[in-house]
Amino acid sequence: xxxxxxxxxxxxxxxxxxxxxxxxxxxxxxxxxxxxxxxxxxxxxxxxxxxxxxxxxxxxxxxxxxxxxxxxxxxxxxxxxxxxxxxxxxxxxxxxxxxxxxxxxxxxx
Amino acid sequence: xxxxxxxxxxxxxxxxxxxxxxxxxxxxxxxxxxxxxxxxxxxxxxxxxxxxxxxxxxxxxxxxxxxxxxxxxxxxxxxxxxxxxxxxxxxxxxxxxxxxxxxxxxxxxxxxxxxx
Numbered sequence: 001x002x003x004x005x006x007x008x009x010x011x012x013x014x015x016x017x018x019x020x021x022x023x024x025x026x027x028x029x030x031x032x033x034x035x036x037x038x039x040x041x042x043x044x045x046x047x048x049x050x051x052x053x054x055x056x057x058x059x060x061x062x063x064x065x066x067x068x069x070x071x072x073x074x075x076x077x078x079x080x081x082x083x084x085x086x087x088x089x090x091x092x093x094x095x096x097x098x099x100x101x102x103x104x105x106x107x108x109x
Numbered sequence: 110x111x112x113x114x115x116x117x118x119x120x121x122x123x124x125x126x127x128x129x130x131x132x133x134x135x136x137x138x139x140x141x142x143x144x145x146x147x148x149x150x151x152x153x154x155x156x157x158x159x160x161x162x163x164x165x166x167x168x169x170x171x172x173x174x175x176x177x178x179x180x181x182x183x184x185x186x187x188x189x190x191x192x193x194x195x196x197x198x199x200x201x202x203x204x205x206x207x208x209x210x211x212x213x214x215x216x217x218x219x220x221x222x223x224x225x
Contacts, residue, residue, distance in 0.1 A: 035216075042115070042202045042216035043153070088152060096143055097204075097214060099152045 006089050006100030012108040013079045021087060021103040022073040029091035029098075032065050032072040037086045037102075046087075047074070081107060111137050113205045115217025122193055122224055130188045130220045132203030138183035139205035143214065144176075147200040156201075159186050193224045 006023045013019055023032070031050055035043035047058050049065035049072060056063055062075045072091075076083055086104050090097040112135040122128050132142055140161050145153040157173075159165040159180035167173045175197075177189040186205075190197055200221055204214040 033214075040200075040219065040221065042113075042204075042219045045215070095141075096155050096158055101152045 004089055004091055004098055004100040006103055008103055009101065010104040010106065012106050013083065014108040015080060017079050019076040019079050019083070019105065020073060021089075022071060023089035023091070023100045024071040025091055025098075026070065027091075027093070028069040029093055030069075031092040032063070033090040033092065033097065034061075034063050034072070034074045035088045035090060037088060039085075043088055079105075111205070111215040113139075113203065113215045113217040115203055115220055117220060118218060119221045120223070122222070124194055124224055125192055127189055127191045128193055128222060130190075130201055130203075130222075132186045132188070132205065132217050134184045134205045134215075137205075139186070140183065141206045142180055142186040143204045143206075144178060144186075144188050145202045145204065147202060147219075149200075153202060156188075190222065193222070195224045198222055198224045 004023045004025050033048050034046045036046055037043045047056050047063040052069045053067050054065040060077045064073055084105050086102045088102050089100040114133045114135055116131045120128055142159045144156045146156050147153050155168050156171045157165045157167045157178050159178045161180050161183050165178035175191055180186040200219050202219040203217045206214050
């Protein structure tokens with residue numbers, strides 16, 4: 001099925017660093033969502049965006065709904081060890097969600 | 110906030126047997142529920158959409174006779190993997206949406222199915 005283009009696929013973080021990831025699509029979405037998934041668990045909603053241009057924060061997380069409605073980014077500021085995991089973007093038009101392939105955050109060795 | 114409970118979290122079954130996975134919305138009524146399958150290191154792939162009181166809508170390539178979905182009430186949907194085979198081993202996740210929810214969907218904690 002259709003998927004969003006999410007990048008980067010993986011990245012290593014050092015505590016205190018800022019992290020950025022994004023999703024793009026050839027299609028317009030009405031809602032953009034960002035989820036985090038820990039191993040063996042279901043995704044947990046981090047931020048939901050409902051309007052083009054909307055910028056929303058949740059603690060150290062900030063996400064934006066692109067003006068074209070075809071993209072979104074998620075920033076994590078001052079990363080901490082518990083930020084590791086897989087982050088998924090998801091877009092919604094009507095009905096079910098379309099997911100990106102995920103960005104895996106790991107601790108820099 | 111909305112809570113979705115999924116049970117069991119892990120199940121091991123023998124080839125040829127059937128396994129039922131339950132998904133419950135604990136504090137809201139879910140008119141629509143979604144079932145996903147996730148392979149290791151991959152994203153979530155939608156299997157089917159179930160609406161309370163009506164037949165589920167399956168995505169292309171998903172066998173409706175193998176993956177039986179029942180959404181008989183506004184708080185419970187079940188996925189039954191019938192005549193399971195090792196290739197059905199996967200992580201299954203449900204999510205729920207209430208009639209008034211237009212934003213994010215709430216996900217269950219997932220079920221790790223291993224068929225031996």
